[in-house]
Amino acid sequence: MAKAAKKIKVIEQVRYSCALAALHSVLAIDRAVPILHAGPGCGQRLSTALSTTNGYQGTGYAGGHAMPCTNSTEAEVIFGGEKKLKELITHSLEVMDADLYVVLTGCTADIVGDDSTEVARGFQKQGKPVVCAQTGGFSGNNFVGHELILGAIIDQYLQPSEEIEPGLVNVFSIVPYYDAFWTGNLEEIRKLLEAIGLKANIIFGPGGGVDALNKVPKAQFNLLLSPWIGLTNVKQLEEKFKTPYLHYPVLPIGPTETSKFLRAVGKYAGLPSEQVEASIAELEKPYDYYIERSADYLLQARVGLPSRFITISDSFYALGISKFLVNDLGLLPGTQFIIDNIPAKYQADLEEEFKDLSPTISAPVVFTNDSGTIREKLRETKFRGKPLILGSAWDQMIAKELNGYQLSVSFPAADRFILNSTYIGYNGALRLAEDIFSVLVSSNY
Amino acid sequence: MSINLTTPEAQIRENRLSSITGYKGSIKDLAAQANGCSLKSGERGFTQTTACSLGCAQGQLVLIKDAAVVGHSAIGCGSDTIQSNINNRRGQFSRELEYTNINYINTNMTEEATVFGGAAKLREGIREAYRRFNPKVIFVTTSCVSGIIGENVSGILDGLAEEIPVPLVPVHCEGFRSKLWASGFDAAFHAILTYIVKPAEKKNPNLINIINFSGIGRKEVVRLLGRLGLVPQFLVQFTTVDQLSKISEAAATLSFCGTLGSYLASGLEEHFGVPYIKSLQPHGVAGINSWLRELGKVLGREEEVEKLIAEETAAIVPELEELREKLKGKRVVIGMGPSFSQNYTRLLQELALEVVWAASWHFDQRHDYGEIPATILDLAKNEKDISACVSELQVHEINNLLRQLKPDLFVCRHPGMAIWSAKLGIPTIFINDEYQSFGYQGLINFGNRVADTLANPTFVQYLASKIKLPYTNWWLEQDAFTFLGEAPPKKKERITKAVV
Numbered sequence: 007m008a009k010a011a012k013k014i015k016v017i018e019q020v021r022y023s024c025a026l027a028a029l030h031s032v033l034a035i036d037r038a039v040p041i042l043h044a045g046p047g048c049g050q051r052l053s054t055a056l057s058t059t060n061g062y063q064g065t066g067y068a069g070g071h072a073m074p075c076t077n078s079t080e081a082e083v084i085f086g087g088e089k090k091l092k093e094l095i096t097h098s099l100e101v102m103d104a105d106l107y108v109v110l111t112g113c114t115a116d117i118v119g120d121d122s123t124e125v126a127r128g129f130q131k132q133g134k135p136v137v138c139a140q141t142g143g144f145s146g147n148n149f150v151g152h153e154l155i156l157g158a159i160i161d162q163y164l165q166p167s168e169e170i171e172p173g174l175v176n177v178f179s180i181v182p183y184y185d186a187f188w189t190g191n192l193e194e195i196r197k198l199l200e201a202i203g204l205k206a207n208i209i210f211g212p213g214g215g216v217d218a219l220n221k222v223p224k225a226q227f228n229l230l231l232s233p234w235i236g237l238t239n240v241k242q243l244e245e246k247f248k249t250p251y252l253h254y255p256v257l258p259i260g261p262t263e264t265s266k267f268l269r270a271v272g273k274y275a276g277l278p279s280e281q282v283e284a285s286i287a288e289l290e291k292p293y294d295y296y297i298e299r300s301a302d303y304l305l306q307a308r309v310g311l312p313s314r315f316i317t318i319s320d321s322f323y324a325l326g327i328s329k330f331l332v333n334d335l336g337l338l339p340g341t342q343f344i345i346d347n348i349p350a351k352y353q354a355d356l357e358e359e360f361k362d363l364s365p366t367i368s369a370p371v372v373f374t375n376d377s378g379t380i381r382e383k384l385r386e387t388k389f390r391g392k393p394l395i396l397g398s399a400w401d402q403m404i405a406k407e408l409n410g411y412q413l414s415v416s417f418p419a420a421d422r423f424i425l426n427s428t429y430i431g432y433n434g435a436l437r438l439a440e441d442i443f444s445v446l447v448s449s450n451y
Numbered sequence: 452m453s454i455n456l457t458t459p460e461a462q463i464r465e466n467r468l469s470s471i472t473g474y475k476g477s478i479k480d481l482a483a484q485a486n487g488c489s490l491k492s493g494e495r496g497f498t499q500t501t502a503c504s505l506g507c508a509q510g511q512l513v514l515i516k517d518a519a520v521v522g523h524s525a526i527g528c529g530s531d532t533i534q535s536n537i538n539n540r541r542g543q544f545s546r547e548l549e550y551t552n553i554n555y556i557n558t559n560m561t562e563e564a565t566v567f568g569g570a571a572k573l574r575e576g577i578r579e580a581y582r583r584f585n586p587k588v589i590f591v592t593t594s595c596v597s598g599i600i601g602e603n604v605s606g607i608l609d610g611l612a613e614e615i616p617v618p619l620v621p622v623h624c625e626g627f628r629s630k631l632w633a634s635g636f637d638a639a640f641h642a643i644l645t646y647i648v649k650p651a652e653k654k655n656p657n658l659i660n661i662i663n664f665s666g667i668g669r670k671e672v673v674r675l676l677g678r679l680g681l682v683p684q685f686l687v688q689f690t691t692v693d694q695l696s697k698i699s700e701a702a703a704t705l706s707f708c709g710t711l712g713s714y715l716a717s718g719l720e721e722h723f724g725v726p727y728i729k730s731l732q733p734h735g736v737a738g739i740n741s742w743l744r745e746l747g748k749v750l751g752r753e754e755e756v757e758k759l760i761a762e763e764t765a766a767i768v769p770e771l772e773e774l775r776e777k778l779k780g781k782r783v784v785i786g787m788g789p790s791f792s793q794n795y796t797r798l799l800q801e802l803a804l805e806v807v808w809a810a811s812w813h814f815d816q817r818h819d820y821g822e823i824p825a826t827i828l829d830l831a832k833n834e835k836d837i838s839a840c841v842s843e844l845q846v847h848e849i850n851n852l853l854r855q856l857k858p859d860l861f862v863c864r865h866p867g868m869a870i871w872s873a874k875l876g877i878p879t880i881f882i883n884d885e886y887q888s889f890g891y892q893g894l895i896n897f898g899n900r901v902a903d904t905l906a907n908p909t910f911v912q913y914l915a916s917k918i919k920l921p922y923t924n925w926w927l928e929q930d931a932f933t934f935l936g937e938a939p940p941k942k943k944e945r946i947t948k949a950v951v
């Protein structure tokens with residue numbers, strides 16, 4: 007069903023960033039600090055993109071201009087930058103207060119051919135908590151970078167554990183900072199898992215950190231809640247620590263998917279099904295209350311209600327939101343644009359999910375990271391009534407052109423200020439409904 | 452010192468303006484050493500992430516209304532165009548223009564491009580930019596990746612000249628070439644001067660070029676210059692390519708920032724006969740007076756200018772006196788780019804504040820017209836010397852400096868700085884709008900902002916009481932400039948052509 011978009015290789019409008027941008031995954035680990043071996047401008051612009059113009063999340067403990075960086079210029083390009091990196095790491099250990107230092111390379115260092123990993127290894131040999139991920143921006147996007155960083159930490163830092171803690175689940179899911187709702191989302195996943203009787207070990211965000219990292223080898227299993235990002239990491243953990251993993255591809259938003267998700271996790275964890283069912287019944291109650299209460303509006307507003315919804319988003323949100331809007335709110339999908347440059351080997355599985363949004367409803371999918379391609383496709387589409395565009399701040403323009411509604415849920419959410427909101431689970435679904443219908447009521451349809 | 456428009460790229464500031472990024476001393480010493488261009492940049496053994504030329508170049512060019520920019524880089528280097536789009540929106544709002552997204556395409560260089568070159572993608576990017584945006588000119592910005600792999604950008608553009616009927620303009624702004632991100636302004640202006648600006652067919656004696664950033668507060672300039680019968684045009688954001696081609700018709704060029712304006716204004720003077728008004732910048736009373744007086748001298752309108760100055764100054768005297776009384780003796784530290792740092796060092800004193808330290812992110816020993824910046828000479832004339840440093844956004848230095856000085860207020864410019872003083876509980880003003888203290892009314896507005904900031908410090912105090920700084924106790928006890936070493940002897944080696 008997916009139409010191969012005309013193969014454009016360049017990108018209009020940035021909807022993801024480079025591998026080094028995953029430096030934010032280090033910033034998301036309490037007590038970890040990134041050390042950049044990169045050009046002078048990389049850290050700043052990546053920080054601006056992900057932590058400022060994406061929900062105005064801010065730089066936190068040691069982000070932004072606090073990040074140590076070699077600021078490589080001509081000398082490092084001509085003579086190599088290993089010596090400078092070594093000096094920088096030495097001093098970073100003295101100056102920056104952290105329990106884990108993650109060296110990340112940018113394009114310059116990697117093209118010049120510095121063996122940065124070897125430099126980091128020198129520090130490891132002295133017992134210093136230093137790891138290195140080679141994240142030169144040309145080697146992939148920030149999703150790949152996120153995997154590379156987790157991979158480096160697993161490989162170079164984590165130690166096997168003697169005991170396994172039953173009920174302890176490591177959660178790997180959305181990408182910190184890139185998903186502007188990451189903290190609220192991870193917190194919601196924690197609450198959901200705890201509600202059915204599991205202990206969630208979440209590395210990123212408050213309550214996680216290097217302590218959580220150190221617990222990773224003790225888990226009963228790893229939960230990968232993601233269409234594809236992180237799969238390499240849970241496989242790596244399986245190999246290194248023999249920890250089994252459950253790969254659940256659909257970000258659970260709304261009662262249908264969330265309850266399905268909890269049942270699947272409960273079953274995998276070997277929890278008694280009555281216990282899980284009892285929790286689900288409790289969790290659904292508040293959702294049902296609000297939906298009952300607002301149903302009159304949710305129905306009456308259908309006059310101005312979106313004829314079709316379009317997501318322009320990463321595979322997490324495109325799939326999770328589509329499932330919710332179709333199964334729980336009774337909306338109909340138009341084309342879904344998936345912008346995360348998903349590797350070809352995972353595309354078919356994702357398309358299958360969109361074929362079966364519900365037993366009777368499917369949605370066409372276009373994989374593209376180029377807004378020009380998206381714009382042309384949307385211009386060709388005939389909409390009866392107003393479409394709802396769930397994408398990023400870039401999409402205000404195309405929504406205006408199509409006389410549609412627009413809500414930024416994805417990077418760059420430059421028109422949102424986001425603290426602890428979540429779009430996950432029962433609560434998150436209510437929040438998403440609030441946001442979507444607020445757009446409706448505040449426009450004059 | 453002169454501006455060479457026959458070369459494909461602007462020389463970097465290190466070589467052109469003897470700019471430095473590391474120094475600790477005082478204003479008078481800076482001025483004295485700049486006199487012989489004898490300052491050598493100190494180097495640091497520990498550095499935090501700074502900024503690069505590409506950002507400064509692209510940030511200007513992408514806001515020219517009917518131009519397009521193709522960024523020849525890996526995708527990360529294009530990430531700050533999201534911020535550019537916000538700037539675009541704000542500028543459009545303030546000018547009551549219809550909202551649009553910026554015209555920007557990134558060539559998305561990947562591993563393949565680093566091995567085989569990125570020519571095919573660059574051609575595609577240019578073709579798509581032309582097809583999608585129908586621009587009057589296409590700027591192609593380079594990056595570290597395109598620079599290091601030795602991409603022949605100019606050659607590729609030449610090859611497309613027949614096919615694409617608008618100027619294809621290379622902008623050489625690879626981040627690794629210069630430690631001074633302001634070199635990126637020069638790269639952008641070099642491109643404009645060499646490819647866009649045409650010699651004037653006729654001069655317009657009333658037209659004045661104003662080099663500024665976003666121009667949000669430009670109405671006050673319109674009002675003031677209007678009183679002299681002059682018409683300002685604001686460069687370069689939100690101009691059209693056609694307008695830019697005619698900026699040579701102006702009677703003079705004024706700049707809001709010596710750092711920003713140096714290359715474009717000097718280039719216009721040297722090659723197109725538009726005089727650059729080499730004054731202080733128009734922040735505060737002394738600044739605006741100098742701006743207008745020097746303009747008056749060049750245009751031969753001294754008398755009118757004096758009358759204007761007298762009236763405008765008189766209008767703010769009562770309010771200024773009140774503010775001075777209120778703010779007297781409050782101790783301030785400044786951290787900004789050099790031109791703003793020097794201008795604010797002066798204007799904060801007009802508000803009776805005591806500047807205890809002036810940090811600047813770099814320092815230009817010369818401006819492009821060959822002289823030491825007027826602002827630093829002006830400050831050096833004062834009886835009292837002021838401690839100063841050049842600190843290329845090194846927040847570990849600023850952190851310890853502020854802890855040691857404990858000022859009442861930190862005034863800064865450059866996004867991402869304000870948080871580090873706020874975390875110390877120091878009331879902080881971040882200056883984003885270059886018009887914040889423009890002229891007479893601006894000074895009053897800014898003085899009131901200072902008073903307001905000092906009036907309720909609870910937010911930064913709460914923050915400081917709760918957060919932990921990202922530094923070790925060891926670092927917190929060190930002198931701020933522990934890592935700022937002597938300047939190394941100048942390296943003789945130059946980058947070889949193979950990697951240019």
Ligand code: SF4
Nearest residue numbers: 045047048503595626
């Ligand atoms: S790679 Fe170079 S041009 Fe790109 S952001 Fe980094 S320093 Fe700037």
Ligand code: SF4
Nearest residue numbers: 048113143525527528
């Ligand atoms: S693409 Fe490369 S050079 Fe650009 S920001 Fe990312 S790592 Fe830096």
